[in-house]
Each structure stands twice: as structure tokens, then as C-alpha cells.
Amino acid sequence: xxxxxxxxxxxxxxxxxxxxxxxxxxxxxxxxTEGNPVRAIKNGYKELLEKRREKLDIKGIGATGxxxxxxxxxxxxxxxxxxxxxxxxAASWFYPEVRTIIEIGGQDSxxxxxxxxxxxxxxxxxxxAAGTGSFLDQQASRLNMSIYDFGPxxxxxxxxxxxxxxxxxxxxxxMIHKQQMGYPIEDILMGLCEALVRNYLNNVGKGKKIEAPxxxxxxxxxxxxxxxxxxxxxxxxxxxxxxxDVMGAIGAAILAREYIEDQxxxxxFKGDSFIxxxxxxxxxxxxxxxxxxxxxxxxxxxxxxxAYWGDRCQKWESSLGHKEVG
Amino acid sequence: xxTVGMPRGLFYYYYYPWYKTFFNDLGAxxxxxxxxxxxxxxxxxxxxxxxxxxxxxxxxxxVQELCQYDLDYLFVPRIVSVEARSYICPKFMGVPDMIRASxxxxxxLIDITIDISRSPxxxxxxxxxTGRLFTKSRRRIKAAYEHGREELKYCQAIAxxxxxxxxxxxxxxxxxxxxSWNSDLCIGVLGHGYSLYDQTISLDIIGRLRKxxxxxxxxxxxxxxxxxxxxxxxxxRIFWTLGRKMVGSAFIMEKKPEIDGIIYVACFAxxxxxxxxxxxxxxxxxxxxxxxxxxxxxxxxxLNTRLEAFCDMLRRKRRQKIEDNLPxxx
Ligand code: SF4
Ligand code: SF4
Numbered sequence: 001x002x003x004x005x006x007x008x009x010x011x012x013x014x015x016x017x018x019x020x021x022x023x024x025x026x027x028x029x030x031x032x033t034e035g036n037p038v039r040a041i042k043n044g045y046k047e048l049l050e051k052r053r054e055k056l057d058i059k060g061i062g063a064t065g066x067x068x069x070x071x072x073x074x075x076x077x078x079x080x081x082x083x084x085x086x087x088x089x090a091a092s093w094f095y096p097e098v099r100t101i102i103e104i105g106g107q108d109s110x111x112x113x114x115x116x117x118x119x120x121x122x123x124x125x126x127x128x129a130a131g132t133g134s135f136l137d138q139q140a141s142r143l144n145m146s147i148y149d150f151g152p153x154x155x156x157x158x159x160x161x162x163x164x165x166x167x168x169x170x171x172x173x174x175m176i177h178k179q180q181m182g183y184p185i186e187d188i189l190m191g192l193c194e195a196l197v198r199n200y201l202n203n204v205g206k207g208k209k210i211e212a213p214x215x216x217x218x219x220x221x222x223x224x225x226x227x228x229x230x231x232x233x234x235x236x237x238x239x240x241x242x243x244x245d246v247m248g249a250i251g252a253a254i255l256a257r258e259y260i261e262d263q264x265x266x267x268x269f270k271g272d273s274f275i276x277x278x279x280x281x282x283x284x285x286x287x288x289x290x291x292x293x294x295x296x297x298x299x300x301x302x303x304x305x306x307a308y309w310g311d312r313c314q315k316w317e318s319s320l321g322h323k324e325v326g
Numbered sequence: 327x328x329t330v331g332m333p334r335g336l337f338y339y340y341y342y343p344w345y346k347t348f349f350n351d352l353g354a355x356x357x358x359x360x361x362x363x364x365x366x367x368x369x370x371x372x373x374x375x376x377x378x379x380x381x382x383x384x385x386x387x388x389v390q391e392l393c394q395y396d397l398d399y400l401f402v403p404r405i406v407s408v409e410a411r412s413y414i415c416p417k418f419m420g421v422p423d424m425i426r427a428s429x430x431x432x433x434x435l436i437d438i439t440i441d442i443s444r445s446p447x448x449x450x451x452x453x454x455x456t457g458r459l460f461t462k463s464r465r466r467i468k469a470a471y472e473h474g475r476e477e478l479k480y481c482q483a484i485a486x487x488x489x490x491x492x493x494x495x496x497x498x499x500x501x502x503x504x505x506s507w508n509s510d511l512c513i514g515v516l517g518h519g520y521s522l523y524d525q526t527i528s529l530d531i532i533g534r535l536r537k538x539x540x541x542x543x544x545x546x547x548x549x550x551x552x553x554x555x556x557x558x559x560x561x562x563r564i565f566w567t568l569g570r571k572m573v574g575s576a577f578i579m580e581k582k583p584e585i586d587g588i589i590y591v592a593c594f595a596x597x598x599x600x601x602x603x604x605x606x607x608x609x610x611x612x613x614x615x616x617x618x619x620x621x622x623x624x625x626x627x628x629l630n631t632r633l634e635a636f637c638d639m640l641r642r643k644r645r646q647k648i649e650d651n652l653p654x655x656x
Contacts (some may be wrong), residue, residue: 066627084635085642118646119639121614126633207607291363292526310626312530 001026002057004260005048005269006253007035007041007075008086008246009067012133013219014040015249016048021059023093027052028246037067038299040282045275059119060260060267062086063253073299073307074280077269079255084112084122086251091215092117093254094241101229102238103213103247104200106219111205125204139172139192141300143185145309147223150189154225157190164195171195193229201233212236217244239270245326278302287311328354328460331397331433333388334361336381336418337405339440339491339519343481343498344474348453352460352469357395358401359388362526366391367622373428378417379595380426380621381520384527389425397433399459407443412567415598439621485546490532492523494546508627509541511640514579516545517591518599518604521620528620529629531591538637543585545575552578560605569602576606580613586640587614594621 003018003026014037016029029048033040049056062079063071064086072080080214091101091115103111106205109132110124140147161183164174171192178188201210214236216227241249260267278301287294292312299307308316330349332338337568338358346356359366359432362384370387382574393402394480404422407413422437435457438452445451450471457467477498484495489504497503532542545553557564557574564570572590590606592599603617616636618629 066631082631082634082638085638116646117637118642120643122635122639124628207604216360291360291365293364 001054002258003077004058004247004253005056005058005061006086006150006247006251007042007044007061007063007065007068007071007077008062008083008252009037009065009071010083010105010107010248011035011066014044014065014067015246016044017243017246017253018048018052018056018251019250019253019257021257022256025243025250028243028249030245035069038074038282041067041071042275042280045075049272049276056272058267058269060246060253060256061269062256062259064248064252068252069309070282070299074270074275076268076274077256078265078268079252079259081252081255083248084110084119084124086113086248086255087217088114088119088122088251089254090251091217091241092246093250095215095239096215098213098215100214101203102200102214102216103218104132104216104226105218108132109200109204109218111200111208113208115210121208122123122208123204123208135196136220139175142172143189151222151224151226153186154189154193154223155186155228157184157186159187160194160229161187161191162195163188163191167213171290190225190229193223193225194233197226197229197233206236210234213239215239215241217241217247219245221245238273284310287316289313289315310324328398329357329396330354330356330402330436331392331395332359333385333392333400333402335388335524336421336520337344337403339495339500342495344478346474348457348470348474349401349460349479351473351561352457352466354398357392357397361581362387362524364526367526371622375424375428377595378424379593381518381524381527381593382417382421383622384524385421386416386425389429393429393431393433399409399436400433400446401436404437404439406441408440408449408566408567409442410446411443411563412565412570413443414567415596417597418538418583427594482546488541488543488547490523490544491519491523491546497556506535507541509536509539511538511540511586511637512543512584513540513636513640514524514543514576514582514585514588515591516575516579516588518568518593518596519546521593522591528591529624529626531589531618531633534633534635535589538633540637543582545571548575548578564602566598566602569598573604573606573609576610580610585613586644587616587636588614589618589636590615592619594619614643 002021006017008015010031014031017025018027020026031040031044031045061075061077063077063079064083068080087103089097098114103110112119121142137147140150161178164170175188184313198297216238221240227238281300284295284297287296294311296308296310311317349356366387367384369390370383373390374383374386385613387542402422402425405414405418422435436456438456440449440452442448454467481494481498483648484497497519553571556577557570564573579588590603592603607615607617
């Protein structure tokens with residue numbers, strides 16, 4: 001069977017999807033990046049092969065996420081796109097009418113507004129971790145509960161406690177305080193959800209007109225408590241797409257399909273043996289060529305140098321004499 | 327021959343040709359610090375007080391570099407106001423004092439105070455005063471002053487063709503003009519020159535946009551009177567010179583049909599930027615607008631993602647418009 005592969009390599013998780021020529025999702029895979037995107041990309045592809053137990057006929061590849069350029073080097077991508085575009089494309093494929101996308105992932109959060117299927121405005125927050133997946137994981141483990149119980153427990157709350165959610169540090173100390181005062185855990189959790197939603201709306205969604213239909217995606221959308229808090233504060237129902245956790249990868253795959261079909265070209269896919277049999281290594285060094293002292297990253301497969309980046313003057317990059325990383 | 331050191335920062339981007347011509351005509355050699363690098367930034371962060379903004383810290387890095395040279399003077403004017411009833415940001419005013427307090431072995435400073443709000447002839451008088459360090463001839467000083475003004479105008483005319491002030495200064499100094507860039511989008515980019523045109527401070531936002539296929543339109547390419555006219559439509563007069571220029575430029579850009587979108591590059595710790603950026607955000611309703619806040623911790627990755635997403639959005643929008651305008655029966 002022929003597939004389009006979409007990968008979304010983030011700092012916390014790396015996601016892989018296969019879609020078929022009718023753009024139906026055939027496989028999805030979710031991996032922790034664990035600070036090693038090179039390994040995550042390679043292992044992800046390997047797992048995909050093992051799961052499908054067939055020779056994958058890859059027609060095209062799309063890459064997104066902060067590690068998208070790395071994915072391009074290792075897998076050979078036809079389309080390398082930023083996360084905003086990828087998320088928007090996937091969301092409007094499932095919900096053509098969507099006007100607002102709330103996306104909260106492991107380490108960052110975004111808001112995307114659309115009009116007629118096209119992004120009309122967006123904002124992202126990469127600085128404050130409050131409300132992102134990592135923060136919720138941390139709070140769950142502090143409370144000795146599994147992150148999977150977080151949502152269901154919060155939903156039991158009848159009266160959310162008010163928690164200061166201006167930033168992660170405040171929220172945490174306020175929660176501890178409320179715990180010591182003896183509030184029930186579900187009310188504290190629901191209170192935290194509401195605080196995080198207010199925080200999101202004030203920081204990421206600042207000044208934006210949030211209009212329905214609204215969809216909520218990214219790993220954190222699994223948390224039913226947050227969904228309920230969004231619905232309560234925005235006073236509108238919110239939809240969660242079935243594959244909320246891999247929407248970026250789906251968007252990348254759709255973009256790859258569009259590109260391959262529009263251009264009528266062959267994929268840049270590197271092939272199984274290139275990916276699986278080689279040893280990939282990324283290293284970095286400080287270039288002393290001039291006072292810019294660039295932190296240059298070098299990607300190697302066995303002894304062969306595949307890419308450089310981070311060099312401001314592009315002297316390293318151009319020494320390889322191939323296509324630009326865009 | 328006397329040498330005058332000049333840091334490549336802050337008002338370098340707005341006045342350098344004037345200053346340089348002035349000093350040269352009086353027989354002095356101008357030594358300019360090198361373009362900002364990571365070392366400049368690191369040294370600046372080390373030397374400057376924490377509460378200042380990024381461009382001022384970088385300015386300190388440039389001063390540090392100049393301290394290595396054998397200079398007769400270091401030119402660090404105290405710029406309070408460059409036009410009537412308007413001010414430059416208060417952080418500018420203290421720059422010479424902060425420099426004195428932070429560096430030990432400084433050459434003599436030329437720290438004239440330029441405050442046009444005090445008197446329209448202030449700039450001239452202060453420069454004349456400076457001129458007397460080099461010559462007794464009032465005529466020569468006057469001629470150098472006038473010549474400097476002409477050169478600045480000439481350099482501004484170069485910038486108006488689509489160059490940043492940094493590039494225009496290079497061209498004015500005799501460097502070759504850069505080739506044209508291929509573009510299918512046109513983006514209006516706003517920001518204080520000393521951040522925006524410093525490739526290290528702004529992480530070369532302009533170069534990145536050009537590489538992504540954008541033509542960039544900058545405030546310097548807009549006629550000054552029109553900028554003032556547009557800015558004066560605000561209910562309350564903005565008395566920060568740069569802020570007013572940004573607001574007026576944004577309003578013009580919004581009306582220009584060839585401009586697809588507008589980006590404002592603001593500094594994180596900058597007081598004026600924090601409200602000017604928002605005023606513009608609220609007022610610009612008919613064009614996509616993005617506020618980018620930068621500081622010494624801004625990462626390349628996040629910046630590229632935002633720029634790329636902005637360009638993608640503009641391109642997809644345009645394609646949609648074209649498709650919408652096609653007759654449904656065809
Ligand atoms: S990569 Fe280029 S710009 Fe960066 S330090 Fe080396 S020579 Fe300088
Ligand atoms: S206007 Fe802002 S960026 Fe400029 S010197 Fe003042 S604080 Fe710094």
C-alpha cells in the first residue's frame with residue numbers, strides 16, 4: 001500500500017503518522033524524544049516498519065516540529081513546515097469550518113485563528129511552561145497520581161477552588177497552600193485547570209477574538225478537566241479531534257501529499273536502508289572563524305557529513321554544496 | 327591626526343553619516359567599532375546594568391571594543407530629543423553617565439547633550455561646541471556641519487530604495503549595492519533601527535524574511551511628512567519620537583495595497599515598545615500583524631517558526647483570494 005508519512009519532532013514527543021492516498025489515517029505512533037531527536041526519528045521509523053509488517057511504499061514525507069530539519073536530513077522530506085501551518089492544515093481537514101485552534105503540547109502552547117480554512121492570526125508561547133504537558137506531568141507526580149487520572153479526578157469536582165495561575169511557580173505554591181487547608185483534591189485539580197485556562201487565554205490568546213467552532217488539540221487535550229475548564233470559561237462547547245495528539249504529524253503528511261500531487265514529482269525519501277542501517281550522529285562545535293563564535297551543529301551518517309547548521313555566514317553549510325535548509 | 331571612536335549602536339543607525347562627515351571635515355579620523363558579534367553582546371551584558379534594554383547593553387559592548395584603541399575622544403552623545411515636543415526614550419539620557427560609571431580607562435568622552443525640545447538650534451550648537459575641539463575656525467565647523475547634513479540626506483535616500491539603514495550606510499561608505507531579492511510577498515517591518523538593523527540583535531529578521539521570498543518595506547522608505555500626518559490621527563500625541571514614527575508608518579503600511587502583512591519587532595525590556603506595539607496591534611485591523619518581542623534569550627528556532635508561519639499564512643490567504651475570485655461556473 002502507498003502512504004504519506006508525516007513526522008512531528010518536538011522537544012518532548014516525536015510523532016509519526018501514515019496516511020493513505022485518500023488522506024485516511026492508517027497508523028500513528030507516539031514516542032518520547034528524550035532529548036535525542038536523532039534517535040527518536042530513527043527509532044520511530046523502525047517501529048513503524050515493525051508495526052506495519054510490510055514494505056512501506058512511501059510516496060512522500062512531510063516534517064514539522066522543532067526537529068523538522070533534522071527529520072529532513074535523516075528521512076528525506078518533501079515538505080518541511082512550521083508547526084502552525086501543519087496544525088492548521090490538519091484541523092481544517094477534519095473540521096473545515098474551524099475558527100479557533102487551541103493547541104497545547106508538552107512544552108509550548110499556541111492559538112491559531114482561521115477564516116475559510118486559512119490561518120488569519122496566530123500566537124505561540126514558548127517561554128512560560130505553565131499549563132503545558134510537562135507542567136501537568138510534574139503536578140500529577142507531586143500529587144502522587146498518574147497523569148491519566150488527573151482529568152477524570154478533576155471532573156468529579158463540584159466546586160473548583162480558585163488557584164492563582166499567573167505563572168507555574170505561583171500556581172504550584174498556591175496549590176500546596178490549598179491542599180494544606182484541606183480542600184478536596186478534585187476541587188484543587190479543577191481549580192488548577194481553570195487557572196491554566198485563564199493563564200492561556202491571557203497570555204497566548206491575548207486580544208484575540210476566539211470564535212466557534214473551537215477545537216482543542218495537542219497532547220494536553222487528553223485531559224478532560226482542561227476541556228471542561230475551557231468550555232466553562234469560554235461558554236462554548238469544544239471539540240477534540242480523534243487524533244488530537246498527532247495533529248501536527250497529520251498536517252505534515254497532508255502537506256506532503258498536496259505537494260507531491262501538485263508538482264507531480266517523486267519523493268525525496270531516503271529509503272529504509274539509509275535510515276536503518278546507518279549510524280547517525282549529531283555533534284556541535286564552536287566555530288572560531290570570526291567573533292560570532294557560532295554554535296555549529298553537524299549531522300553525520302557514519303563518516304559522511306550530511307548537514308551543518310547554526311553558522312551565520314553559512315560557510316559550513318555551503319561547504320557541503322547542496323540544497324539550503326529552509 | 328586626532329581619532330574619534332564611535333560605537334556602532336543606538337543612534338549610529340540614524341546619524342552616522344552626519345557625524346562621520348563632520349569629524350572627517352574637521353580633520354579627525356573616525357574609528358567605528360565592528361559589527362555586533364556574540365562577543366560584543368557578551369561584553370555588553372557584562373558591563374551594563376541589568377535593568378537596561380538589550381540595545382543599550384550591546385552599545386556597552388561596542389564601547390568596550392573601542393576602549394582597546396588609542397583614541398583621543400570617544401563620541402557618546404546624550405540624546406534627549408531630536409525634534410520639537412518629542413523625546414527619545416529616558417534610558418538614552420543616562421547612557422554617557424552609565425558608561426562613565428562602568429568603565430575605568432576611558433578616553434575623554436564627547437558627551438554633548440542633544441535636546442531639540444530645549445531649542446531647535448540645540449543640535450547645531452552642541453556640534454559646534456564639539457567642533458571647537460578640532461579647529462578654531464567657525465566657518466570650517468559650519469561647513470562641516472552642513473556637509474554632514476547633506477551626506478545624511480543622501481544616505482537616507484539610499485535607504486529609501488529598500489535598504490536597511492545599516493546597508494545604506496555601507497553603500498554610502500562605498501560598498502557595492504546588494505543585488506535584488508526574489509520576492510512574491512511584501513512585508514512592512516517596523517522597529518527601532520538600532521535593534522532591527524543590527525543583524526545580531528534582531529537575529530537578522532530582515533535577512534531571514536528576504537530569504538523566505540519577502541520584499542521588506544521599512545519606515546525609512548516612507549515620506550516623513552506622511553508618517554507624521556498619519557501619526558497625528560491618534561487622539562493623543564505620542565511624544566516618543568521613534569514610537570510616533572512607528573505608529574505613523576504602520577498606518578501608512580496598512581493602507582498600501584501592495585503590502586501583505588506587517589511585523590513589529592519590539593525589545594523585551596523596552597518601555598515605549600510595550601505600549602506602542604499594542605497600540606498598533608489594536609489599530610491595524612485590515613492587515614495581518616505580528617508582534618515579535620526579542621531579547622538576548624530569543625532563540626533562532628522559535629523566531630524562524632513564527633516568520634515562516636506568517637509567510638505561509640499570507641501566501642495561503644492570497645491563493646484563497648484568487649480562488650474565490652474565479653467564476654464558479656467556468
Ligand atoms: S560560522 Fe561563520 S559567522 Fe559563525 S563564527 Fe564561523 S566564520 Fe563566523
Ligand atoms: S526605546 Fe526601548 S529599546 Fe530603545 S533605548 Fe529605550 S528602552 Fe531601549
